[in-house]
Amino acid sequence: MAAGAPLQNPATPASLAYVYLIGKREVLMNYTSWLRQSIAVALTLLLVPFAQSSLYAQGPPPGAYAPLDATQLDQLVAPVALYPDSLVAQVLTASTFADQVNDADNWIHQNAGMPPDQLGAAVDSMPWDPSVKALTEFPTVLDNMARNNGWTAALGNAYYNQPGDVMNAVQAMRYQAQQAGTLRSTPQERVFYNGGLVVIEPVNPALVYVPYYNPWLVYGAPIPAWGGYYWGPPSGVVLGAGIAIGFGVGVGIGLFSHFGWGYNAWAPNWRGGVVAYNHTTYISRSTTVINRGNFGAYNRGVFERAGRGVPNGFRPAAIGANRPAAAGGYHPAPPSTYHPGTAPAYHPGAAPAYRPGAAPANTNHPATPQTYHPAAGAPHPGAAPTSRAAPHQPAPKAAPSGGNSKAPAHAAPKTERHEK
Numbered sequence: 001m002a003a004g005a006p007l008q009n010p011a012t013p014a015s016l017a018y019v020y021l022i023g024k025r026e027v028l029m030n031y032t033s034w035l036r037q038s039i040a041v042a043l044t045l046l047l048v049p050f051a052q053s054s055l056y057a058q059g060p061p062p063g064a065y066a067p068l069d070a071t072q073l074d075q076l077v078a079p080v081a082l083y084p085d086s087l088v089a090q091v092l093t094a095s096t097f098a099d100q101v102n103d104a105d106n107w108i109h110q111n112a113g114m115p116p117d118q119l120g121a122a123v124d125s126m127p128w129d130p131s132v133k134a135l136t137e138f139p140t141v142l143d144n145m146a147r148n149n150g151w152t153a154a155l156g157n158a159y160y161n162q163p164g165d166v167m168n169a170v171q172a173m174r175y176q177a178q179q180a181g182t183l184r185s186t187p188q189e190r191v192f193y194n195g196g197l198v199v200i201e202p203v204n205p206a207l208v209y210v211p212y213y214n215p216w217l218v219y220g221a222p223i224p225a226w227g228g229y230y231w232g233p234p235s236g237v238v239l240g241a242g243i244a245i246g247f248g249v250g251v252g253i254g255l256f257s258h259f260g261w262g263y264n265a266w267a268p269n270w271r272g273g274v275v276a277y278n279h280t281t282y283i284s285r286s287t288t289v290i291n292r293g294n295f296g297a298y299n300r301g302v303f304e305r306a307g308r309g310v311p312n313g314f315r316p317a318a319i320g321a322n323r324p325a326a327a328g329g330y331h332p333a334p335p336s337t338y339h340p341g342t343a344p345a346y347h348p349g350a351a352p353a354y355r356p357g358a359a360p361a362n363t364n365h366p367a368t369p370q371t372y373h374p375a376a377g378a379p380h381p382g383a384a385p386t387s388r389a390a391p392h393q394p395a396p397k398a399a400p401s402g403g404n405s406k407a408p409a410h411a412a413p414k415t416e417r418h419e420k
Contacts, residue, residue: 064291065157065291068158068165068302069302069309070172070302070303070308070310071309073165073169073303073309074169074172074223075223075224075225075226076154076155076166077173078215078223078226079144079226080092080170081169081173083211084189084201084202084208085200085268086201086267086268088170088268089268090134091145092155092156092159092166092268093129093131093266093275093277093282094129094134094135094145095152096156096288096289097128097129097132097156097284098152098156098288100132101132101135101142101149104126104132104133104142105139105143106146107126108136120255120256120259123256124261129285130260130261131261131277131282131284133259134261134263134265136256137251137256140210140234140248148229148230150228151229160289160290160291161291161295161297162298163273163275163296164273164299165299165301165303167273168302168304170268171314171316171317172303172310172314174200175198176220176311177218177220178198179220179311180220182244183200183245186247188202188209189201189202189209189211190202190203206254207251209247210251211245212233212247212248213244213246214231215229215231265277270317273296273317273318304316
């Protein structure tokens with residue numbers, strides 16, 4: 001082009017056509033890319049249900065509970081089956097609050113130097129379940145449950161879903177330990193038969209000793225350990241040769257008794273297959289247990305027939321219609337029924353002396369569960385024993401009257417009672 005010639009207008013038909021073709025190709029390319037991405041997302045969404053189905057095929061879906069057989073329940077309860085009755089009741093209920101057990105254990109370690117009276121008042125103000133509060137009287141038990149938190153959660157899920165089976169498992173393991181010759185009365189605790197049940201209670205009602213034993217060897221033939229469970233006696237407790245069960249320092253339970261959630265507020269109702277708290281069947285309101293809202297729905301009566309994990313000659317206490325799933329009438333006590341401070345006060349000087357061979361007046365018996373209703377047409381399991389009297393009371397209360405006047409299954413003196 002000659003110098004000084006006018007510039008050509010770029011917006012010629014040829015240039016416009018070129019730009020149009022380039023733009024069209026870019027639009028087509030963008031549309032193709034978008035289409036491919038959309039198809040990929042759609043295919044991913046379609047495959048998610050199949051992936052979930054494949055995952056659930058390998059195990060139960062989240063929130064489902066897999067019932068345990070007798071052998072598994074034996075393993076699960078072995079670490080606590082030889083605890084005194086009331087302590088077993090506390091542990092079973094507290095295990096449904098595995099997270100609170102951790103919190104309480106940490107709190108106890110942080111406040112280890114607090115005087116007992118202040119400690120009790122501080123614990124009473126905590127937002128923990130009464131069973132967790134009760135275990136603060138037994139720091140070594142609480143510490144063991146926190147250290148083995150996976151086992152604690154498993155025990156809580158089993159008790160919540162199979163309460164009757166778990167209670168039978170505890171009795172089965174006690175029976176097996178007696179057959180092995182390792183469970184006998186000692187200066188710290190008494191072991192005796194009462195109405196066909198193996199009962200363990202402190203010799204001095206005001207002083208509770210926690211037994212320490214190897215849970216996989218104490219029952220005679222070794223049993224497989226529960227996966228991940230750590231066992232070791234606390235500092236100061238040594239199990240010498242030929243000693244199957246040892247004891248540490250006794251725990252005085254008087255200082256916490258007036259709070260209402262202390263040691264004497266808890267008792268196992270062996271025949272009902274549940275824990276009683278202040279004379280009422282206690283059902284955990286934990287929000288972390290599997291299958292919550294369906295207490296006892298997976299009771300299977302696994303100890304009611306011979307098989308693996310069931311000791312020869314063992315007769316379960318909680319059977320048939322006694323199981324919550326069958327009765328359908330277990331209901332938690334309303335919140336208003338719990339009144340701190342109404343538990344009888346403890347008077348150390350008034351505790352009666354222990355007389356070997358005779359049941360003391362304050363034998364540790366659970367009260368009649370107020371909320372247990374057998375299914376229509378089902379045989380009544382028998383009245384639960386009378387309320388356990390406090391140490392200063394001379395004799396237990398009379399058996400409750402009503403439609404069933406049968407003598408309580410646990411009540412001494414008309415039942416067999418053999419000191420072991």
